[in-house]
Amino acid sequence: MRSHPREMGRTVTDTPSATDLATQELTINMGPQHPSTHGVLRLILTVDGELITKAIPDIGFLHRGIEKICETWTFRQIPVMADRADYLSAFTTEFGLMIAAEELWEIEVPERAEYARVILAELNRLASHFMFYASFGLDVGFTTPTMFGWRTRESIQDLFEEVTGARLLHNYLAVGGLRLDLPPDFKDAVAGLLPEIEKSIDQCNGLITDSEIFQARTKGVNRLSVEEAARLGLTGPMLRATGIARDLRRLLSYSIYDRFDFDIPVGENGDLFDRYKVRMLEMEQSVRIVRQALKGMPDEGPFQGKVPRILRLPEGDAYSRTESPRGDLCIYLVGSGATKAYRVKIRSPAFVAASALEALLPGAYLADAVLIIGSTDVVMGEVDR
Amino acid sequence: MAQEEIAVPPREPRHAAIIELASQNFKSLDGQVIEDRPFVEVSLPPANISAAANLIRESEDFDFDLLYDVTGVHWPDDEEIELVYHFAGLEHPDLLVLRTRVPQDQPHVPSITASWPTAGWHEREAMDMFNVVFDGHPYPEPLLLDEDDLKGALLKSQQVRNVPDIPARFRERGGKPFRLWNPVRDEVTPTGDGPDSD
Numbered sequence: 001m002r003s004h005p006r007e008m009g010r011t012v013t014d015t016p017s018a019t020d021l022a023t024q025e026l027t028i029n030m031g032p033q034h035p036s037t038h039g040v041l042r043l044i045l046t047v048d049g050e051l052i053t054k055a056i057p058d059i060g061f062l063h064r065g066i067e068k069i070c071e072t073w074t075f076r077q078i079p080v081m082a083d084r085a086d087y088l089s090a091f092t093t094e095f096g097l098m099i100a101a102e103e104l105w106e107i108e109v110p111e112r113a114e115y116a117r118v119i120l121a122e123l124n125r126l127a128s129h130f131m132f133y134a135s136f137g138l139d140v141g142f143t144t145p146t147m148f149g150w151r152t153r154e155s156i157q158d159l160f161e162e163v164t165g166a167r168l169l170h171n172y173l174a175v176g177g178l179r180l181d182l183p184p185d186f187k188d189a190v191a192g193l194l195p196e197i198e199k200s201i202d203q204c205n206g207l208i209t210d211s212e213i214f215q216a217r218t219k220g221v222n223r224l225s226v227e228e229a230a231r232l233g234l235t236g237p238m239l240r241a242t243g244i245a246r247d248l249r250r251l252l253s254y255s256i257y258d259r260f261d262f263d264i265p266v267g268e269n270g271d272l273f274d275r276y277k278v279r280m281l282e283m284e285q286s287v288r289i290v291r292q293a294l295k296g297m298p299d300e301g302p303f304q305g306k307v308p309r310i311l312r313l314p315e316g317d318a319y320s321r322t323e324s325p326r327g328d329l330c331i332y333l334v335g336s337g338a339t340k341a342y343r344v345k346i347r348s349p350a351f352v353a354a355s356a357l358e359a360l361l362p363g364a365y366l367a368d369a370v371l372i373i374g375s376t377d378v379v380m381g382e383v384d385r
Numbered sequence: 386m387a388q389e390e391i392a393v394p395p396r397e398p399r400h401a402a403i404i405e406l407a408s409q410n411f412k413s414l415d416g417q418v419i420e421d422r423p424f425v426e427v428s429l430p431p432a433n434i435s436a437a438a439n440l441i442r443e444s445e446d447f448d449f450d451l452l453y454d455v456t457g458v459h460w461p462d463d464e465e466i467e468l469v470y471h472f473a474g475l476e477h478p479d480l481l482v483l484r485t486r487v488p489q490d491q492p493h494v495p496s497i498t499a500s501w502p503t504a505g506w507h508e509r510e511a512m513d514m515f516n517v518v519f520d521g522h523p524y525p526e527p528l529l530l531d532e533d534d535l536k537g538a539l540l541k542s543q544q545v546r547n548v549p550d551i552p553a554r555f556r557e558r559g560g561k562p563f564r565l566w567n568p569v570r571d572e573v574t575p576t577g578d579g580p581d582s583d
Contacts, residue, residue: 232503235451251477356503
């Protein structure tokens, strides 16, 4: 039994034992319009007293047929749809899609565009993790983290708006580079934002990370081992929290990630606290990467590689793997010689995390269910696609 | 360009080693290693998919501990649905891909959920999108699509439809043809005394 009060240092006195108390299993519905299910996730929970015995996640409420639409539009139009998959970190999905397309076309990306992609993707990771912080704080029962998280995320999105014209759904990356050139003061704007982000990370940490109440709610709850996590297909921070330093930015060194010096934070127990802590530490590393990228980024140069006017996807397929804020985001792209993609499959880490709830929730307390859902950091846009 | 300067980790020897391993292990399952691919890809008859997935799970030679996805591609000219399984490792960058083709009128393939529990949802999604039947799936319920007429949405025979069923009262507005998003500006009659709108 996970997360028993005794394990958390509390003393339990005069509790009637399970044999004295006959309880009846009860099936309860949670969601899809539940404030803490991060969108439209529905769970059918079977509870025995306060303990969850069975959980069936029900998804599909936000299904828009993104993969089908990608087959009916020309390739240049697809990034619009990629944005709408993981709307909290749109750049990472666009990034993955472009890597797959460039692999298929064998197009080289100019240096400046590569740096811009990395900077934007890392800032997007920060924005997404700030969002995680805001909602996870709220899940635990604190309201102030929400304000702190949203505030800095909003500053990052202001920068995105300045660069791309859109706060959330950017449609900015294109095959062979960027769709538009960067604004002239891009470097200064990013450099000016970094101290604010760093200060905010410190404030966020100071607010709840060391709080006794927060730790009592999260430490030792819903522990997970490396083997279990891998068996459930979990990747990203969920997997790193179990103690394995697996990060595709290091493992594959896609794009230009091999030029940057950064650490891969890992947890120990894979419990809720470790999943939270890993994300908080990752944010600091993202700032480090952005700072190095700003230093290395050339001031002048093309933002687009040599791309033919009419893009026909060659016959064949490509499989790109990128590290999204939620884990391994893979895009399987099949071309058939037409301007439209023959098949686009988005393997989303949030989809797998939502499926893992089936195994994570049983054995936990009903009160912890909200925290466990929050710790997986699911984005329903990416789950339902 | 800059790509040449990057020190790429030595992948070739490992790639060759996995191909060797795969061709040895999958020989008894009629598996054929597909040549000249960026990843190690094995083509198998559909009946042996479950055994092959189990082999990857159980055998100590393979260190592929993550199942990335189970997905399909429809090839209407061949009247076949191709199923693709991507396996990855925890500590190395290689991929192992299993491919199989099932006829579209008899799309049966054994489920691999017994050895890879995470395949449960991927297979249910493929069930929705391609009408493939995964024999032995513990919970073969629809996942993303509930409506019966949307079943097999990613088959090439399914067309994307236009705006569905617009209620009659919205169909015509003042004699103008209905568009899903009517521009607001058309409706505004300029009064002439307000500030210039841009």
